[in-house]
Amino acid sequence: MKKLFWLLVVVLVASMALAQQTRLRVFVGGQQRPDVMRKIFDLYQSRTPGVRVDVEVGGATSDQQQQYLTTVLASRDPSIDVILIDVIRPAQYLASRWADTIDKYLPAASRQALLRQYLPAYSQANVINGQLVALPGFADAMFLYYRADLLEKYGLKPPTTWDEAIQQAQTILQREGNPNLNGIGFIGAPAEGAVCTFLLPVWAAGGDVTNAQGQFSLTVEQAQRALQFWVGLMDQKVSPPNMAEKPQDTIRQEMQAGRWVFGTMFAYAWNRFQNDADSQVKGKIGVVPLPAFAGGRQASCLGGWQWVVSDFSRNKAQAHKLVRFLSSPEVSKILAIEASNLPVFPSLYRDPDILRVNPWFGQALPVVQAARARPQHPRYAEISEAIRVTTNQVLARQKTPEQGAREIVTRLQAIYGGR
Amino acid sequence: MTQPQPRIRRSFGDLSERALAFWLLVPAALLLGLVALYPVGRLLYTSLFLRRLTDETGNNPVFVGFQNFAQAFSDERFWTALWNTLLIVLVTVPGALVVGLLLALLANLPFRVKWPIRLGLLLPWALPLVFAGLIFRWFFDSQYGVVNDVIVRLGGERLLWVTTPELLFWAICFSIIWKSSSFVALILLAGLQVIPKELYESAAVDGANRWQSFWRITLPLLLPAILVAAIFRTITAFQTFDIPFAMQNGGSAFETLAMYVRTMSIENLNFGYGSALAVLMFLISFAVTLVYLRYVRGADD
Numbered sequence: 001m002k003k004l005f006w007l008l009v010v011v012l013v014a015s016m017a018l019a020q021q022t023r024l025r026v027f028v029g030g031q032q033r034p035d036v037m038r039k040i041f042d043l044y045q046s047r048t049p050g051v052r053v054d055v056e057v058g059g060a061t062s063d064q065q066q067q068y069l070t071t072v073l074a075s076r077d078p079s080i081d082v083i084l085i086d087v088i089r090p091a092q093y094l095a096s097r098w099a100d101t102i103d104k105y106l107p108a109a110s111r112q113a114l115l116r117q118y119l120p121a122y123s124q125a126n127v128i129n130g131q132l133v134a135l136p137g138f139a140d141a142m143f144l145y146y147r148a149d150l151l152e153k154y155g156l157k158p159p160t161t162w163d164e165a166i167q168q169a170q171t172i173l174q175r176e177g178n179p180n181l182n183g184i185g186f187i188g189a190p191a192e193g194a195v196c197t198f199l200l201p202v203w204a205a206g207g208d209v210t211n212a213q214g215q216f217s218l219t220v221e222q223a224q225r226a227l228q229f230w231v232g233l234m235d236q237k238v239s240p241p242n243m244a245e246k247p248q249d250t251i252r253q254e255m256q257a258g259r260w261v262f263g264t265m266f267a268y269a270w271n272r273f274q275n276d277a278d279s280q281v282k283g284k285i286g287v288v289p290l291p292a293f294a295g296g297r298q299a300s301c302l303g304g305w306q307w308v309v310s311d312f313s314r315n316k317a318q319a320h321k322l323v324r325f326l327s328s329p330e331v332s333k334i335l336a337i338e339a340s341n342l343p344v345f346p347s348l349y350r351d352p353d354i355l356r357v358n359p360w361f362g363q364a365l366p367v368v369q370a371a372r373a374r375p376q377h378p379r380y381a382e383i384s385e386a387i388r389v390t391t392n393q394v395l396a397r398q399k400t401p402e403q404g405a406r407e408i409v410t411r412l413q414a415i416y417g418g419r
Numbered sequence: 420m421t422q423p424q425p426r427i428r429r430s431f432g433d434l435s436e437r438a439l440a441f442w443l444l445v446p447a448a449l450l451l452g453l454v455a456l457y458p459v460g461r462l463l464y465t466s467l468f469l470r471r472l473t474d475e476t477g478n479n480p481v482f483v484g485f486q487n488f489a490q491a492f493s494d495e496r497f498w499t500a501l502w503n504t505l506l507i508v509l510v511t512v513p514g515a516l517v518v519g520l521l522l523a524l525l526a527n528l529p530f531r532v533k534w535p536i537r538l539g540l541l542l543p544w545a546l547p548l549v550f551a552g553l554i555f556r557w558f559f560d561s562q563y564g565v566v567n568d569v570i571v572r573l574g575g576e577r578l579l580w581v582t583t584p585e586l587l588f589w590a591i592c593f594s595i596i597w598k599s600s601s602f603v604a605l606i607l608l609a610g611l612q613v614i615p616k617e618l619y620e621s622a623a624v625d626g627a628n629r630w631q632s633f634w635r636i637t638l639p640l641l642l643p644a645i646l647v648a649a650i651f652r653t654i655t656a657f658q659t660f661d662i663p664f665a666m667q668n669g670g671s672a673f674e675t676l677a678m679y680v681r682t683m684s685i686e687n688l689n690f691g692y693g694s695a696l697a698v699l700m701f702l703i704s705f706a707v708t709l710v711y712l713r714y715v716r717g718a719d720d
Contacts, residue, residue, distance in 0.1 A: 063669060067685055074472060074688075096472045096688065190670035242561040244582040247668060378473040381686045389671050396582035398672060 022318045023052045026082045027069065030060045031268065032305060033339040040334055044325055051318060060249075062086040062192050066381075073098045073310065081313040082322055086192075087125050087140075087304040088374050088384070090133040095378030100309040102132040105320045117329075118344050121302055125373055133308060135327035138341035140303030141371040142196060143364070145255065145263045145273070148286035150176070158288045159262075162229075165291050169238040169261050183238030185255060185263040186230060189247035190392035193266075195374055195384050196301035198391045198408075200264075201226035203299035204292060209375040209383075209412065216416035223405035227394045229293075231401055244396035256281060264290060266303050270360065271340035287360045289367045302371035304344070336361070342368055379415050386411035459701065465694040472688035480691065487695030497696065500679040506588070507595065507663075507675060508656040514596040515652055516645065519603025524637075526604065527611045540608070544601040552665025555594035556581065559666070566590075581666060587673050591663045598662065599655070603648045610644025611637070650711040657704055676700050 028037050034057045041053035058065040066089065072080060073096070085093065093099040103111065111132060115123040122136035144165070146158055150172050159165035169183030187193035202208065207222040233239040248265055255263045256273055258280045263269070273285045292298040307323045309316060325331065329348060335341040336354045342364060348354060349365040375383055386408055394404035434442070466487055468480035491497045526536045543551070558564050559580035567577045580586045614637065622632045660677035671678060680700060684693030 063686075070472075070685055070688065092473060092688075095474055096477055189668045190672075191668065240562075242579055242582070244579070245561060245668070379471075379687070381473075381688065385671070385682065385686065388669075392582075392670055393672055396579065396672070398582070398584055 021050050021052055022315050023054060024081045024315060024319055024322055025054045025056055025079055026084070026322075027056045027058055027065075027080050028084045029058050029062070029065045032084055033335075033341075036335065036338045039338070040326070040331055043334075044322060048321075051322070053322065056080065062088075073312065076312045078310075078312045078314050080310050081315055081319040082326075083308050083310060084137055084305050085134065085308050087122075087302060087306060088192075088376075088380050090126050090306060090308070091128045091376045091378050092380055093308055094128045094131060094133045098308075098311055099133045100311045100313065100316050100319075102135060102309075102320065102323070105317070106132070119346055119368060121368070121371060121373060122304060122306075122344050125302070125304070125376070126306055128376065134306035135323055136344040137305045137307050137326060138332065138335050138339075139344045139368050140266050140268070140305070140342055141300045141364070141368045142200070142264055142266055142290060142303070143287045143300070143367060144290050145265060145269060146286050146288065147258075147261050147281065147284055149284040150261055151286070158286060159291050160288075162291045162293055165262055166233070166236060166238050170236070172261050173238070180259055182240050182254075182260050183262065184233055185246070185251040185260045185265075186233070186239070186243065187246065187248045187251065187264070188230070188243035188392060188395045189245060189250075190388045191247045192384060192388065193248045194388035194391045197230060197264075198223075198226055198387050199372070199374065200290065200299055200301060201229045201293060203372045204296040206296065208372070210416075216413055218409055218412060220402075220405045220409050223408050224401050227391065227401035227404050230391075230395060231397075234395070244392050255285075267340065267342050267364070270358070288363065298370065300367050300371040302368075302373045304342075377415070382415050383412060386415070462694050462697055462701070465690055466698045468691045470689075470691035470694075472690065476691075477688075483691070487692050488699070490692060491695055491699060496674070496679060497676075497699075500674045500676045503673060504657060504659065504676045507592065507659050508653060510592045511595040511599065511659075512649060512652050512656050514592065515600040515603050516649060518596055518600035519648065520607055520641075520645070522600060522604035523607035523611055526608050540601050540604050542601070543598050544605065546598070548598065548661035549665050551594060551598045552662040555590065555597075555662070556666045556668075559590045581668075582672075584672055587666070591666060591673065594662050594666065595656075595659065599652060603652060606648040606651075607641060607644050610641045614640045646714060647711075650707065650714065654704055654707050654711070657700070657707060676703075 126134045211217040252269045309319045332343040390404045393399045469483045470480040580590045680696045
């Protein structure tokens with residue numbers, strides 16, 4: 001009888017200890033370095049007794065992750081507490097009421113102070129209709145990667161305009177005479193990255209999808225010129241005719257195998273070129289801001305990932321504390337060193353520890369500061385589809401740039417018109 | 420032998436045979452209701468509402484009657500998707516039947532070692548559809564694909580299979596036929612094995628050649644199996660999704676009805692309209708199934 005009593009006491013104590021422990025489940029994509037994230041969560045666990053953080057790893061691309069998350073969130077599943085989302089999604093999360101907004105846990109005054117520390121683009125991207133939906137985890141933007149060894153061989157400096165880049169590519173391709181070497185790589189497959197492909201020349205020419213008041217303002221002429229630019233690269237033979245097949249990571253893999261002179265990609269590529277075992281271009285790659293268009297300006301496409309608390313979480317207060325930690329300078333620095341993720345705090349771009357691992361981060365700050373954001377809209381998925389699928393069809397020469405431009409403008413007009 | 424009936428009844432309590440049958444069927448009926456009737460009913464219900472998760476109608480759907488269906492009938496993209504789906508049915512069902520019949524005849528030949536052919540028959544069938552799509556996506560890649568490699572070795576030009584609509588359509592059909600003909604072959608093989616051998620023997624005695632006995636014996640006796648295979652294949656062909664989806668890298672230059680339903684609901688979060696499209700697709704599948712049921716009943720008679 002006594003034994004039974006003590007056993008009961010032990011079970012009771014154990015279950016109370018278990019009940020006190022909060023378990024938080026965090027969703028990150030397969031390409032967002034879950035291994036590094038795990039280290040960060042371990043650090044958090046060691047400092048916050050009673051909290052355990054589990055990682056759930058999702059698909060590789062932003063679209064794949066969101067398809068899974070849509071089913072989880074639309075069914076009000078409480079199993080995920082914190083989610084790492086793409087910079088294009090906060091508006092949709094607010095409209096669908098999937099996010100437990102950060103405001104509830106932040107007095108207005110400290111919210112101002114907090115937001116002022118981040119790069120302005122990310123404070124803007126996360127505040128929708130005056131509500132703070134998420135907090136930035138790491139920054140990203142598109143850059144021009146180039147083969148420093150090849151440019152040096154022919155006495156060329158990294159290009160500052162696209163005309164220069166085209167000429168340099170033509171020179172190098174001609175003199176190298178290597179049938180496996182290509183000129184300028186850009187995202188042509190109908191994935192999310194193709195939205196950036198379409199918008200880069202639009203932005204560089206001073207246009208955008210919406211004006212400062214948020215009204216639709218893209219013209220057929222702007223869209224047509226943008227599409228014509230990329231088709232022109234294939235006409236001038238600096239890009240191969242099968243660009244419509246190529247997603248970003250294919251360009252990255254091919255450049256890693258030494259098959260491109262130039263490539264336009266997001267920041268993640270650097271770490272792979274330098275550290276992957278199969279990389280044939282270690283130490284041969286340079287990074288510069290994307291070139292400008294003649295008579296236009298330089299423009300890059302803003303990327304980056306944000307931490308959001310699920311509105312269906314059962315541990316919202318604890319989840320918010322975790323998100324505040326994940327969006328802190330300390331974590332930003334770990335991500336920069338371990339995963340080459342661009343920091344969301346301007347001051348960290350001068351941090352000596354970070355620059356030792358990523359010497360090009362010094363140049364990256366102005367690019368991220370000047371990078372343009374894709375449209376913010378609750379129906380962004382439809383905007384994205386209209387742009388990326390049509391851009392892909394133009395690159396595949398199924399449609400002329402003019403037909404493609406008309407289609408994009410008509411479809412976006414309908415979405416902005418609420419139809 | 421004296422009155423066995425009451426003893427059996429007593430062992431099942433007071434239940435009559437009818438009541439027993441009822442209670443034994445309840446779990447199956449519940450399960451069917453849960454996984455088939457409830458979702459279909461819910462789909463019909465949602466299709467009558469304006470419901471987008473991207474605005475306030477996500478939490479407060481607005482009843483709009485048949486407006487979603489009216490929208491579908493004036494939606495160019497719906498008709499294109501329907502037409503594409505029909506083309507897939509028209510090409511891949513006869514294609515799979517012909518290839519499947521050849522495979523079944525081959526497997527039915529009196530080889531000494533039978534397992535290599537039977538394994539070859541089963542493998543494509545056991546492979547998940549999306550894997551088949553990804554594999555063929557690589558086969559038809561313009562730069563790295565085996566198809567273009569063969570064409571170039573034969574002195575031809577590289578073709579942009581995946582991004583040229585006409586070529587893409589045939590590449591998709593080829594992949595679907597490869598994937599689905601093994602299913603057809605399995606059904607036809609079963610049909611072939613029940614044809615009595617004596618018929619061929621007596622035909623041979625009467626001086627019929629192989630071609631004649633195929634035409635006069637095999638084909639007529641195989642007809643019921645061919646019909647079953649054709650109907651099953653048609654139903655799944657109307658639902659074609661995985662292979663064209665996986666082969667296009669997220670693009671929708673060639674879109675089937677099932678792909679459009681997915682884009683509208685899962686990506687655009689427009690559940691009302693997406694449900695209406697799904698209902699239309701359901702009606703088409705239902706009509707084909709009715710044809711099948713009618714045929715099965717006819718065979719029983």
